[in-house]
């Protein structure tokens with residue numbers, strides 16, 4: 751994959767899947783602006799690792815659910831590099847709980863970060879991409895958005911929403927040379943899944959045909975594919991990277 755000279759904006763790059771995406775895009779030659787919610791130490795580590803790969807990587811503290819923060823994030827990319835070629839909407843949170851006891855605030859927080867955040871970033875970056883008449887948007891959904899999951903009505907709704915956002919934006923933007931695709935990870939080994947109780951992990955493992963958790967790099971490879979030249983004629987698609995879990 752050769753992304754030399756391209757500029758990528760990645761949300762949630764301070765750890766987990768987002769960090770792996772930053773590193774994979776950096777390895778392919780893209781300069782980066784990536785955001786994080788509060789973990790500045792993690793963000794500095796990502797930036798340092800990207801720099802060692804020979805590209806520029808600028809961390810920005812930004813709440814993706816805040817339109818002013820998102821505006822500042824995109825301005826940082828434009829001021830530094832003059833264009834936005836790739837947007838990866840990766841930032842996400844969970845606030846799990848059963849339907850009948852889920853607080854409205856936990857529902858709203860997850861929708862705000864996972865879905866509204868992706869909408870705000872897509873809207874902001876699409877303005878620039880339309881002027882450029884090219885762009886690649888990759889939204890991180892989830893196997894839970896495809897299949898649902900007990901204890902995650904908020905998260906499942908947000909990730910199913912990301913798929914609707916992806917397909918609708920893909921239809922709107924296709925004639926401008928902009929592709930919009932989604933990657934739906936399965937059960938990936940990050941902080942997000944590390945908090946699951948052992949019983950839940952064992953049950954989840956049993957539902958994965960591949961018989962193992964995925965690694966963040968395996969999601970990053972799919973993202974880099976959608977960002978690269980070989981995916982120019984692919985838009986509005988959802989690629990499950992889940993060891994067969996969603997079959």
Ligand code: NAP
Nearest residue numbers: 762764766767786787788789813814841842892938940942
């Ligand atoms: P993670 O390890 O918990 O990392 C989440 C990242 O998002 C961090 O960089 C965090 O920043 C950032 N973030 C959270 N809220 C934010 C906000 N409001 N504004 C900006 N950044 C914010 O999560 P992950 O496991 O890597 O997951 C990454 C994406 O993949 C998420 O969208 C998740 O839903 C999706 N996914 C994950 C799995 C899985 O099994 N892990 C499966 C399917 C889908 P800080 O470090 O500053 O907090």
